[in-house]
Amino acid sequence: MKRLILILFCCITTAAMAAGHKAKVVTTFIDNGPKKVALTFDACQSKTPAYFDKSILNYIIQNRLPVSIFLSGRFARQNEAEVKYLAKNYPFIEFENHSLDHNNHMERLSDAQVIKEVEGNEKLVTSMTGRAPEYFRFPAGNYNARDLELVNNLGLKVVHWTYASGDPDKHIGPVALENEINTMTKPGNILIFHINGRGWSTGRALPEITKELRSKGYTFVKLEDVVK
Numbered sequence: 001m002k003r004l005i006l007i008l009f010c011c012i013t014t015a016a017m018a019a020g021h022k023a024k025v026v027t028t029f030i031d032n033g034p035k036k037v038a039l040t041f042d043a044c045q046s047k048t049p050a051y052f053d054k055s056i057l058n059y060i061i062q063n064r065l066p067v068s069i070f071l072s073g074r075f076a077r078q079n080e081a082e083v084k085y086l087a088k089n090y091p092f093i094e095f096e097n098h099s100l101d102h103n104n105h106m107e108r109l110s111d112a113q114v115i116k117e118v119e120g121n122e123k124l125v126t127s128m129t130g131r132a133p134e135y136f137r138f139p140a141g142n143y144n145a146r147d148l149e150l151v152n153n154l155g156l157k158v159v160h161w162t163y164a165s166g167d168p169d170k171h172i173g174p175v176a177l178e179n180e181i182n183t184m185t186k187p188g189n190i191l192i193f194h195i196n197g198r199g200w201s202t203g204r205a206l207p208e209i210t211k212e213l214r215s216k217g218y219t220f221v222k223l224e225d226v227v228k
């Protein structure tokens with residue numbers, strides 16, 4: 001009897017490990033050179049209305065900077081006309097899935113609620129942009145193994161970031177942010193910023209950040225071009 005229990009336990013553990021192995025979070029991409037880096041921006045909104053940070057958005061557009069923007073459903077609805085306009089006119093801006101309501105603890109939701117958060121926003125963003133997002137980013141980066149499985153089963157890859165830039169911190173000024181990126185960034189990194197008004201110094205730091213990275217030989221890529 002003891003042996004049977006042990007065998008059963010081993011089988012369950014192996015199955016769980018296999019499932020866990022399959023579902024993973026992408027935090028870097030394979031860079032076969034020349035040096036590449038992915039600039040990603042979260043456009044989050046939960047309850048308080050949020051809008052595009054114009055200093056960041058204008059810089060992206062003027063410089064035709066390839067970027068990936070993770071949209072929450074509430075933010076997308078709040079800024080519907082702008083999202084549609086950007087998707088239609090600027091192919092270097094890619095829109096991805098950041099959940100419907102931006103619940104900071106999706107691991108506390110039921111299976112059905114998680115699926116609604118992911119699938120509901122997938123449909124919303126697709127209807128606005130004409131392209132189905134390929135990647136999902138968990139609000140506040142919180143998730144558990146079940147969440148990963150559910151998102152993967154919906155056909156999406158979970159993409160987070162290589163290191164946090166810290167741009168939602170009011171105390172990090174543009175120079176500190178530039179220095180952080182300059183020191184930390186390596187080829188194949190996925191950088192994260194906020195374009196919803198909560199990346200306090202990002203708009204002021206972005207020109208210098210991109211200039212420094214370019215001077216080191218980096219080019220910028222959208223996630224869809226490098227995360228397969």
Ligand SMILES: [Zn+2]
Nearest residue numbers: 042044139140
């Ligand atoms: Zn967010």
